[in-house]
Amino acid sequence: MKRPEQERVEEGHGEGPEARARLPVAPSMGPTLAEQRWPRSVEPVDGRVVFISGMAVLLALAAGLVAQGLGALIHLFTNIAFFGRLSTENLSPADHALGPWVIGVPVVGAVIVGFMARYGSRAIRGHGIPEAMEQVLYNQSRIPPRMTFLKPLSAAVAIGTGGPFGAEGPIIATGGALGSLLGQLLRVTADERKALLAAGAAAGMAATFGAPVSAVLLAVELLLFEYRPRSVIPVALATATATGVRMAFVGGAPAFAMPDLVAPSGSALAFYIVMGAVVGLASMGATKAVYAIEDAFEKLPLHWMWWPALGAVVVGAVGYFSPRTLGVGYTNIEDILSGRFVGAAMLLFCVMKFVSWSIALGSGTSGGTLAPLFTLGGGLGSGLGLLATRVAPQLGVDVRIAALVGMAAIFAGASRALLASVVFAFETTRQPMGLLPLLGGCSAAYLVSSLLMRHSIMTEKLARRGGRVLTEYGVDPLSQALVKDHAARQVVTLASERTLEDVRAWLGSGAEGTRHQGFPVVAPDGALLGVVTRRDLLDGAATDGRRVGELLKRPLAVAFEDSSLREAADLMVEEGVGRLPVVCRDAPTRVVGIVTRSDLLSAHRQRLENARRVEQGLRPTRQLAPRASHAG
Structure with missing residues (x-):
């Protein structure tokens, strides 16, 4: 019957770095048990x-x-x-x-x-x-x-x-x-x-x-x-x-009811896309105006508590001349989308709404931006659509679709939430014939806004406070790269019984492998016991015949060949190490390679090449082989 020190706990998936395998270690070689730790396999759903x-x-x-x-x-x-x-x-x-x-x-x-x-x-x-x-x-x-x-x-x-x-x-x-x-x-x-x-x-x-x-x-x-x-x-x-x-x-009625729409013609669709670009410019202007007003309030020799009251004076004055600008105004959006509120009166209302909203928001009061943006975008789209019906009626532009595209496009440009803007306009109106114009117009607005404005109306405030907000999402390249494709195969190991005097003399010789920063330590039978660093070997006195195995103090952390580089990197962070011996799952004490921090960096080369290298088409594809890394 085997003693506990001779038993290895079976491996488990998803147990985290706390999972261990017990390995036999001689009493003179450090801890009585070397607790092997391996990368955590994170399941998408648990x-x-x-x-x-x-x-x-x-x-x-x-x-x-x-x-x-x-x-x-x-x-x-x-x-x-x-x-x-x-x-x-x-x-x-x-x-x-x-x-x-x-x-x-x-x-x-x-x-x-x-x-x-x-x-x-x-x-x-x-x-x-x-x-x-x-x-x-x-x-x-x-x-x-x-x-x-x-x-x-x-x-x-x-x-x-x-x-x-x-x-x-x-x-x-x-x-x-x-x-x-x-x-x-x-x-x-x-x-x-x-x-x-x-x-x-x-x-x-x-x-x-x-x-x-x-x-x-x-x-x-x-x-x-x-x-x-x-x-x-x-x-x-x-x-x-x-x-x-x-x-x-x-009830289940749409938030903004509007008459059923018909499928747009090709020429009308082209107009909606161009109009989306124009609305994208307007979204940029609205964003800059709001923050310019906010900057102006910051310069006032008055406590910020009173700024909303100053902005409210403008809100009240505008509301006196244009009562529809007061309050939430969801009915205004519905009237614009349905075509009941059009023409010069609607455009004047939108100008007044923009003045009232931008000054009130810039003053720092409490309120939302979505409904005002939808109102402004819908009004601008309706106005441009009405102009198109009078100047070029052959395009077949529908003022209601133009208003719908304008409503969504201004939000796409101002917030950079492209998909949310398209689907929102569809869900709140239940008009499937508007989906194609919405996709084209919102994409154009998103493109113009991204080209001409560094931050959105949502992120500008954070950027001004020193933050950096990126809304680009991609799969982590380290999660797709496997350890076996990037780890070094030629591993310089040290025998646990070797004396420090001997190892230090070898390090000073300048022989091959002496420049590495870390070395796996193996038992006489070749079983992996741990890792020592160059600093471990050189620190302290090398007297009384001390052996390499006696320097092993921390639990052993390893990476499997089929682990991802992301899993290996996470384990490095958790254990505070810069390198991991690579082992097989069916033989976790046999070293087959070593992966280091430099290997993690080299794994990004393919991503950089894909993003930066311009190639001529119709040519054989060159596969970028993993860089042969060193074991240091």
């Missing part, structure tokens, strides 16, 4: 994903109810501020009878929001999505719990008193805050907390517009910064659940 998905569904139920509650709260404040009654009836501020006194209503609301920001949380300022992005990127998705009630309350006050914002931004921010709070109450990883935050935010958007697929895409493009099953599945289940909550309250 039991944790089921748990997080269940939490996401519960979170979505709460977010759906919060969305309905915020809508009712906005209606309550609207009724109080503009009609002097306690009611949650959905009335438009444009129907008020206050006359010039209407100018003061947004100012009162802005003063309240300013006090809430100063004495509650400054994070309630803005439209919510950049703030959520910041917490994901720089604070492990930890949002202060007080944001779960301060953000919706401040937004309800701002919008209910005439602020020209949509409710979706605050609802997205509130849903994200709920997800973050849940993730802080539970024992979860930072990645799982991020998934819960994104699930809550996406559920808020789905509960507002009944657009679950675009909400998932928005989460992927602006919050998750990845596309992995373990994060997408909880978000998708959350958006489906939140949409179900919305249907239970308001």
Whole structure:
């Protein structure tokens, strides 16, 4: 019967670096057991994903109810501020009878929001999505719990008193805050907390517009910064659940009803694509204008708490001359898309809306950007479409499709959320004939915006604070490269019984292999015992016949031939080493190679060549062979 020291624990997959295999070691050669550690095999989906998905569904139920509650709260404040009654009836501020006194209503609301920001949380300022992005990127998705009630309350006050914002931004921010709070109450990883935050935010958007697929895409493009099953599945289940909550309250009708569209002609499709590029320029202008106004407020010799009140003076004055600019204005979007609101009056309204919204947002009050952008883009698209019908009627342009493309294209250009913009316009109107124009127009806007503007309206604020936000996602090249293709096969090993005097003399000789920085140590029978570094060998005195095996103090970490370089790199980080002996799974004590940090860097050569090397077509393809690395 074998002693425990002679038994090797069978290998397991997905057990992490804590998994071990026990190897026999002579008492004079260091620890009584060398605990072998190997790369962790991460499964795309496991039991944790089921748990997080269940939490996401519960979170979505709460977010759906919060969305309905915020809508009712906005209606309550609207009724109080503009009609002097306690009611949650959905009335438009444009129907008020206050006359010039209407100018003061947004100012009162802005003063309240300013006090809430100063004495509650400054994070309630803005439209919510950049703030959520910041917490994901720089604070492990930890949002202060007080944001779960301060953000919706401040937004309800701002919008209910005439602020020209949509409710979706605050609802997205509130849903994200709920997800973050849940993730802080539970024992979860930072990645799982991020998934819960994104699930809550996406559920808020789905509960507002009944657009679950675009909400998932928005989460992927602006919050998750990845596309992995373990994060997408909880978000998708959350958006489906939140949409179900919305249907239970308001039914399944599209958010923006419009007459059925017909398939566009080729010439009309070309126009929509060109128009999308023009709207992309407009999205760039809108983004720069908002941040220029924000910069102007920063220069005022006045505490930032009072800035929203100054912006609200403009909101009230504009609202006096153009009452439709006050409040959420979802009906304005529907009227533009359906063709009921067109022509010069509509264009003038859009100009007034832009002035009111940009100044209010730049002043730092609480509100959303999606609805104002949709209004502006829809109005611009409608105007360009109407112009095309009069100047070139042979193109067959439909003003309603032009408005739909404009609505989505301005968001695609301003936010760089291309797929979310296309699918959102489809889900909120249920018009399949608009999909092709939407794809062309939004892609053109996305191209123009990416060429001419370094940051989006969502990331500019983070960039100004010194952050760097990239929204380009690709498969990690290290995850696709295998250790066996990049590890060195000629390994210089040291016998455990060899004396330090002998090894130091060999290192000083300059012979082949002496310049390596690390050496696997093997037993007399060739079994791998551990790794020593050049520093280990040269530090201290080499007296009394000390042997190499006595320097082995840390558990042995190895990589398998079929491990990915990503798994090997993760193990290097976890163990704090710069190299890993490579072994076979069926013989984990036999060294067949060694992989080092330089090998990880060399694995990126193919990616760089693919991105930078311009080749002539119709030529034989040259395969880039893995670089022969050294064992140091």
